[in-house]
Amino acid sequence: MQIEFQILRQTPDTAPKLDRFTVEADSSETILSCLNRIKWEQDGSLAFRKNCRNTICGSCSMRINGRSTLACKENIAGEMARLGTASGETPTMTIAPLGNLPVVKDLIVDMKPFWDDLEKVEPYVSTSSRQLPEREFLQSPDERAEFNATGNCILCGACYSECNAKEVNPNFVGPHALAKAQRLLADDRDDRREARLESFDNPDSGVWGCTRCYYCNSVCPMEVSPLDRISEIKGEILDRSTKDDSRPIRHRKVLLELVEEGGWIDERKFSLQVIGNYFKDLQGLLDIAPLGLRMLANGKFPVRFDPSEGSAEVRGLIAAVKAATQATTKAGA
Ligand code: SF4
Ligand code: SF4
Ligand code: FES
Structure with a gap:
């Protein structure tokens, strides 16, 4: 033909x-x-x-x-x-x-920016602070299975090519690098876990720079599902952080709390709590004040909040997901 x-x-x-x-x-x-x-x-x-x-x-x-x-x-x-x-x-x-x-x-294409971004997550297992074994660091099949998905990455660049976050933010390291980052977190031989989590917890270059557009998952030819790997890193960061730690963390935690409370988001509370950090972030409050005033002037400011229909059901769903996650974590421990 x-x-x-x-x-x-x-x-x-x-x-x-x-x-x-x-x-x-x-x-x-x-x-x-x-x-x-x-x-x-x-x-x-x-x-x-x-x-x-x-x-x-x-x-x-x-x-x-x-x-x-x-x-x-x-x-x-x-x-x-x-x-x-x-x-x-x-x-x-x-x-x-x-x-x-x-x-x-x-x-x-010139792949240099792709490799440079990969390098930023230090994509090597670090054993610098550990005693070197006589032969090698042994791993059980189960321990190896923890990073099966990311182990399949062939560094083709397809995810990087379609990444919306990368397109607008040159500092974002990209889906390939964050998938590799998760692989290192999941590798029990690596001894830089805490330092790595700290560096990936970045609103610009790290996991919070991802806009969750899902494109990397849909194009990856090796089913690495980079967005899923990014979400796993986010989950680890959220588990060990409080709302005071940063705006992206507050964003996730407050969002869940408000949805649990009213079935959907009370936008007034959301902006005051996330951006204004419960009135502790004066600059944040000043930043959102003009928008609030414009909304008020145009009659678009939500003066009251009514819980959504079926908010009890939403609460039930959230509780079920939390229980299932805990059960999975316990089973994996
Ligand atoms: S598209 Fe998949 S295989 Fe290719 S670099 Fe990205 S994660 Fe790796
Ligand atoms: S989900 Fe995130 S990392 Fe993946 S392509 Fe979209 S913005 Fe990039
Ligand atoms: S030629 Fe090697 S992946 Fe296509």
Whole structure:
């Protein structure tokens, strides 16, 4: 069958342009195989990375029809199904480089910011303060299973490419780095657990910088589910923190308290308690005062709060989740 490829091509000195190629291929062929065909048979100057051709090395990640993934993993049939291409219609594959990284040429991006961000979480098991064993640090299969999910990361950059937080906040270390961070927290050989938790508890670069958009989970080709790993770190931080420790922590704790209380959030209390820190943060109060006054002037300030219907049911659900979490924690201990 004939397949149209539209490939975004550029160099740091030339504006992006779409080049079009037609490829004769079977629908079971991978996108990488088609790109090889284009390079070998039509335009040898097309630049892209590849290596293992077997979803192992992570080199061939790129945006395929708007989603960052591995070109050696996705095939034409799968993309046609995802795009809803009608039978008889010529499928069009749109290929672009990863996002959030500078383009070197065509589909090749400079991965340096990705590696630099990974380095920020010190992605190595630290045993510096421990006595070195005679042979090696042994681990049971159960202990190893604690980080099975993150162990699958092939550092392809697909999650980083789609990360909304990274797009707007260059300090945020990114989903790949935080998934690795969780792997180190879960590794019983590491001796920097407390220091790591402290550094990940950061509203800008750390876990609280994530906007929970879920994109990293949905694109990760290895099912690392970075957002789930980030949530696990957040859970650990929340368990050992109080509302006085920081605004992000207050945000989570107050939100839960208010929902437990009234079934939904009393926004007046929420802003006063989270941003105003129960009237202890004068700067915070001053920051929200103009918004409150504008809302008041426009008749949008909620002057009263009524608990939602079924708030008892909401309380019951929260209690059930807490009990289930405690049971799981005990079982794992
Ligand atoms: S977490 Fe998934 S998407 Fe992100 S770098 Fe690792 S394998 Fe790739
Ligand atoms: S869930 Fe968080 S880390 Fe994942 S892509 Fe969205 S903002 Fe980035
Ligand atoms: S070429 Fe190695 S993951 Fe695609």
